Amino acid sequence: MASLNVGNLGEFLREQRRSAQLSLRQLADAAGVSNPYLSQIERGLRKPSAEILQQLAKALRISAETLYVQAGILDERDREEAEVRSVILADPSINERQKAVLLQIYESFRKENGHPTASDSTPTADADVAPPST
Numbered sequence: 263m264a265s266l267n268v269g270n271l272g273e274f275l276r277e278q279r280r281s282a283q284l285s286l287r288q289l290a291d292a293a294g295v296s297n298p299y300l301s302q303i304e305r306g307l308r309k310p311s312a313e314i315l316q317q318l319a320k321a322l323r324i325s326a327e328t329l330y331v332q333a334g335i336l337d338e339r340d341r342e343e344a345e346v347r348s349v350i351l352a353d354p355s356i357n358e359r360q361k362a363v364l365l366q367i368y369e370s371f372r373k374e375n376g377h378p379t380a381s382d383s384t385p386t387a388d389a390d391v392a393p394p395s396t
Contacts, residue, residue: 292321
């Protein structure tokens, strides 16, 4: 009854857990899920929610978007855009206005090249930020 994506997710999680040198119990404890539930996810018997995937990603120290793609929740192209946005937003060397402008420029290039952007489906609070004058 398990879908192929869930099985692939389970295999991927098992590989990540082993790479991190964590036992099933250690990962379950770190992610705040039960040991049997995590075992079922790894065996492809359960499909975890986005929230559980986020907890697992945090415990494994990988991006949640990577697990969302593995679970079929997020398209690979969406993951790439989300990662670019996350890196920009997390950069402590630029201020909030610079981040907003940089995101606008990035999105305008994506639109120009025929790719949808996050702002196409979700309005952003920084949509009225003007680019810096030269």
